[in-house]
């Protein structure tokens with residue numbers, strides 16, 4: 001469970017998120033809203049990438065303000081652009097980085113990397129240059145880098161925006177199959193069809209919190225005004 005208690009956030013004195021009180025227990029939670037409505041700010045608060053200017057964010061019993069490292073281990077974050085996430089020049093090294101930081105035994109590191117590469121059909125790319133992968137493969141590698149850490153939650157910030165339709169469909173399938181709790185910011189409304197809960201942001205506030213069959217039409221109407 002992730003809980004936000006009276007959370008607000010400001011950048012340089014300008015409030016962009018206000019009065020957010022939420023308990024997130026569902027397995028699939030979507031976040032939609034216009035450009036600049038506060039979606040990315042909201043999801044960055046969930047894993048302690050950002051700390052709230054006011055209020056508290058709790059992941060289980062962990063306060064993001066006090067337990068940043070533990071929170072980040074439990075809440076993985078996949079950025080819109082995999083180039084911002086892929087750090088190492090070789091696929092295998094990129095996947096091993098976080099695991100080595102955890103000081104896991106080499107055999108455990110090896111088995112986690114082998115498993116995730118097999119899961120996403122990337123075995124042939126193990127020794128490949130990570131930055132020479134295709135856009136879709138890079139997004140899979142970025143997701144793999146998060147999954148090897150075995151987080152309980154995975155947050156996606158616009159995971160399909162940069163992808164062509166085939167790769168977009170692949171990533172949608174990957175998200176569907178994840179056993180983890182997923183929170184996804186998206187402008188790709190079809191992605192949300194099987195989600196349980198959708199939060200609609202407008203001007204830094206949540207203006208609708210409902211299942212997709214209610215929240216998506218509400219958002220379409222809001223954008224048509």
Ligand SMILES: Nc1ncnc2c1ncn2[C@@H]1O[C@H](COP(=O)(O)OP(=O)(O)OP(=O)(O)O)[C@@H](O)[C@H]1O
Pocket residue numbers: 011012016033034035036037038039040041042
């Ligand atoms: N690091 C920052 N410093 C200052 N202002 C910021 C920063 N990040 C975001 N903002 C501002 O905060 C507001 C909310 O931005 P945020 O990125 O959370 O919105 P968003 O809903 O994710 O938008 P988009 O759909 O365009 O990605 C915007 O006005 C944005 O310009």
